[in-house]
Amino acid sequence: DAGVTQSPTHLIKTRGQQVTLRCSPKSGHDTVSWYQQALGQGPQFIFQYYEEEERQRGNFPDRFSGHQFPNYSSELNVNALLLGDSALYLCASSAGLEDNEQFFGPGTRLTVL
């Protein structure tokens, strides 16, 4: 049973660049949520996708956008990168919007120089 997978594992970008992170949900899951985890802190909710639409959004600027594909996989895009965007980006999947239990992938470590 495949768990949540994310790519790439690590990424280094410079300020002003754009980045795309990818996530495949756990087998049988159709809902994907993205979280940002700064060093030494708990994850912060960015947004959630279900049926290829953004369903909920946290307190993140429009530079953060996403997409969900028909096979339930998802992308997170960040434009005009800032130094403060350096973090571990986590993807979590669940079986629908009302499923309480979310399972996390290993994350993508983004470093902005």
Place this chain on the structure above:
Amino acid sequence: GQQLNQSPQSMFIQEGEDVSMNCTSSSIFNTWLWYKQDPGEGPVLLIALYKAGELTSNGRLTAQFGITRKDSFLNISASIPSDVGIYFCAGQLTTAGNKLTFGGGTRVLVKP
């Protein structure tokens, strides 16, 4: 917005000891989850709690959903070295979707 405070922020354990940590919120949740995160990995779900007052165990782990719905507790009995890591509580208010609000974590370390 909602904030979760976890305490202690860090603790040292000796093999065989019982440890406790808790999580308090400024507002209510109707689901509490506890996760463990090891270095370089994503959080792993340990226990989910769905009802105020509920006490749930998973092996040596026991968690409780506080009666006020604003807190939760996690106990680890007879700790072993692999219990080292960061433990996060997360609250969910499922009437507002299933997004998770996380605490700052409790870092569990081994006594030198």
